[in-house]
Amino acid sequence: MSLTNHQFLLARRPQGTVQRSDFDYAAVPVPALADGELLIKLEYISLDPAMRGWMNASEDSYIPPVAIGEVMRAIAVGQVVESRHAGFAAGDYVNGLLGVQEYAVSRGQGLTKVDPKLAPLPLYLGALGMPGLTAYFGLLDVGQPKAGETVVVSGAAGAVGAVVGQIAKIKGARVVGIAGGADKCRYLVDVLGFDAAIDYKRENVAQALREHCPQGVDVYFDNVGGEILDAVLNRLALNARIVICGAISQYNNTTPVRGPANYLQLLVKRATMKGVMVSDYYPRAMEAIVAMGGWIREGKLKTREDVVQGLDTFPETFQKLFDGSNNGKLVLQVARG
Amino acid sequence: MSLTNHQFLLARRPQGTVQRSDFDYAAVPVPALADGELLIKLEYISLDPAMRGWMNASEDSYIPPVAIGEVMRAIAVGQVVESRHAGFAAGDYVNGLLGVQEYAVSRGQGLTKVDPKLAPLPLYLGALGMPGLTAYFGLLDVGQPKAGETVVVSGAAGAVGAVVGQIAKIKGARVVGIAGGADKCRYLVDVLGFDAAIDYKRENVAQALREHCPQGVDVYFDNVGGEILDAVLNRLALNARIVICGAISQYNNTTPVRGPANYLQLLVKRATMKGVMVSDYYPRAMEAIVAMGGWIREGKLKTREDVVQGLDTFPETFQKLFDGSNNGKLVLQVARG
Incomplete structure (x- = not known):
């Protein structure tokens, strides 16, 4: 089985508003896994304002910039399709910095398992994810x-x-x-x-x-x-x-x-x-998730996701954050429905 | 005895740097005291950057602006020369918002007695006064x-x-x-x-x-x-x-x-x-004055006052704060030595 991974690579540092030409949209083969690695098929990619900062060549930020030629950084949720990592099995759903792409190979660092039976997957990118925390x-x-x-x-x-x-x-x-x-x-x-x-x-x-x-x-x-x-x-x-x-x-x-x-x-x-x-608050994440999960169940905390389909629409969909045309948490669904 | 009071009244709101023409330098008779009042002869007037803000017509400041035609607001130390106030006697030295003038009539509000034997009077405008606190x-x-x-x-x-x-x-x-x-x-x-x-x-x-x-x-x-x-x-x-x-x-x-x-x-x-x-810290002033008085006596806290003589030099002397030509706490000595 030979899989192809589509991915957005940062081609140059955007000047002002992000353009499609700031990225290369590449198709590359998914590599074979080494011991300790797992392969994740991304389902939903979180589009967040902070990503605009990661595209800049700033020296003074909290995280290094995305390098030119590197897959654009993004938080996403996806399903493990193959694992040579003891902590993850095929079928698991995970959340982490997986990038703007179809497939991610990971060594497990920074991944959190999520349960799609407890909440719809996009919610783990919104109220139960980084924006909610x-x-x-x-x-x-x-x-x-x-x-x-x-x-x-x-x-x-x-x-x-x-x-x-x-x-x-x-x-x-x-x-x-x-x-x-x-x-x-x-x-x-x-x-x-x-x-x-x-x-x-x-x-x-x-x-x-x-x-x-x-x-x-x-x-x-x-x-x-x-x-x-x-x-x-x-x-x-x-x-x-x-x-x-x-x-x-x-x-x-x-x-x-x-x-x-x-x-x-x-x-x-x-x-x-x-x-x-x-x-800074990730060690206390459970406190927030328990509280907010409860409020969501009680109907006190309402959430809304704006899900746009198609990985290939990334540059234009990302722009919705800045022109204000998104309604709720902006999420890119990798597959088209 | 008929005394004359010289005073700087705000004549208009300065545009940019303060000019002499922003003030009226007036000579008016010192009024007779009513019951509960005291008369203070000012010795040293504190010149502070905050005074520049008090000259503006800002609505959103922590203190109302000085009104046009009003004596320019300033902290000063002086000696009581006559008192019909039970709390103050002729000869007392006091510190308060006395204005840019030779004499001030007060009802005692906001006045603090100071002792010239414990520290030179200008120090009560500097390290032991508002700037020090x-x-x-x-x-x-x-x-x-x-x-x-x-x-x-x-x-x-x-x-x-x-x-x-x-x-x-x-x-x-x-x-x-x-x-x-x-x-x-x-x-x-x-x-x-x-x-x-x-x-x-x-x-x-x-x-x-x-x-x-x-x-x-x-x-x-x-x-x-x-x-x-x-x-x-x-x-x-x-x-x-x-x-x-x-x-x-x-x-x-x-x-x-x-x-x-x-x-x-x-x-x-x-x-x-x-x-x-x-x-906000005036209720805790004694804590600071005790600590700083001790450090001054121990030689750990050094102070320097830049004393300029002559009330009439006020507009030009004030400007030293902004061109950086003052050396240490800028104080106007009312009399010429």
């Missing part, structure tokens, strides 16, 4: 919302933001989401139970924050950076906590990142701005 | 340096920075100061005992930080903002703490404040940026 620990460990406080989250309809807002509601906070578009804003309020939503594409965010956060913002969970971060900085309550999770508005910049010009409000409001890195 | 609590409460860690302070030869660096040394940290000019840098290392100093006017700060902070920066006490803040953000150690005390490089801007473009390093380095406001 980011939301859970970023909000509860760094943001530390108290009942009755006001929590604002940007990118609120995204994979992280939607979970942040719902956990904040579960903890008794008043929650305001910022998202792009009337549909997303309606979803936040009507389906997820947010107290209010601000459509940054049509509303004046500063004015809407004054209206919806009359006592100021106690916790701001920032996924977007840029102008929205500056608007929230001007609306902080005393002793506010800002969780810096990402800055999707800045990731495609060809000019330097826009720093938050209103950062001196940290001084005026005795506020804290702190970065959260999900990998 | 800012340094003490900002560094120890927010920065929390541990022995062996690397502490960087900007504006290091200024009233706050020089105290920050010396306390960090007392606590066993490695201390690097950033200041403008070879004389100031020599003073930091040779007199105050800093481990290294960076002359931002002549050196590449990013490169000098790499050299002097090979393990990264654990605590950064920021008095200046702007490019230097961005350079330190790129040199943070894991779990670094940034104390935002001020941003003197930005106070005379006629364009918006430059936000820290490298703030996403907070995420990469799991770092915290927090504002410090000295007034």
Whole structure:
């Protein structure tokens, strides 16, 4: 049996928005396994904003950049089709950094087994995966919302933001989401139970924050950076906590990142701005998964996945994160249905 | 006895650098005291960077702006010359928000008695006053340096920075100061005992930080903002703490404040940026004054005041804070010697 693996290799460092020409779409034979290796057939690939950063030649990041000619890095879930590794058997489902490709050969490092009978596979890339852990620990460990406080989250309809807002509601906070578009804003309020939503594409965010956060913002969970971060900085309550999770508005910049010009409000409001890195919390992952699994079963935590079919659509599908056209956790299904 | 009071009234909101024409220099009669009032003859007026902010019409600050036509706000020490207040007697020395003027009438609110036999009066405006408390609590409460860690302070030869660096040394940290000019840098290392100093006017700060902070920066006490803040953000150690005390490089801007473009390093380095406001610590002032008084007596904490004579020189003397020509805590002596 000779298998062919299709894979996206990083061909050059994107300038601004990612283009198909930034990648080579290659077809290569799947190699024979050595002892200690296993072969995984990928089913769903997670598309996350952080991947845009991994494509840059940054020296100062938390993880080395993807090398030119290397398979594009991505988290994915797939099924073991062959194993010469004692810990994994054919038929097992696993989650890990498997790359944007059809098949991955692994030595088992960083793989977690997942059970498709407990939850649909894409959920392990969303609320029960990296975005969910980011939301859970970023909000509860760094943001530390108290009942009755006001929590604002940007990118609120995204994979992280939607979970942040719902956990904040579960903890008794008043929650305001910022998202792009009337549909997303309606979803936040009507389906997820947010107290209010601000459509940054049509509303004046500063004015809407004054209206919806009359006592100021106690916790701001920032996924977007840029102008929205500056608007929230001007609306902080005393002793506010800002969780810096990402800055999707800045990731495609060809000019330097826009720093938050209103950062001196940290001084005026005795506020804290702190970065959260999900990998720091992996040893505590079970705590979050147990809690969120329970909330999902109880119907308190709703999830939504935007599944796009076809590995070959990767460059264009990835772009949905940045033009805001995804609805919920963006996932690439490797096979076409 | 009819006394005349000379005072600087804010005539208009300065655009950029403060000009003499931004003030009215008025001579008015000292009014007769009512019951509960006391009259203070000012001896030394503290000139602090924060005063520049008080001149702006900002809505979002921690204190209302000085109104047009009002005496310019300033901390000062002076002697009570007449009292109809039970808590103060003629001859007492007091410290408080007395304004840029020769005489102040007060009802006693916010006044602290000081003893010129324990320390020279200008010291109550520096290490034993607001700048000293800012340094003490900002560094120890927010920065929390541990022995062996690397502490960087900007504006290091200024009233706050020089105290920050010396306390960090007392606590066993490695201390690097950033200041403008070879004389100031020599003073930091040779007199105050800093481990290294960076002359931002002549050196590449990013490169000098790499050299002097090979393990990264654990605590950064920021008095200046702007490019230097961005350079330190790129040199943070894991779990670094940034104390935002001020941003003197930005106070005379006629364009918006430059936000820290490298703030996403907070995420990469799991770092915290927090504002410090000295007034929050006034209830704990005695703790700091006892500690710093002891260190001064033991010769571990050295202080330097730059005393300029003549109330009438206020607008030009104030400018020394921003062109960096002051050496140590800038104080205006009301009388000419």
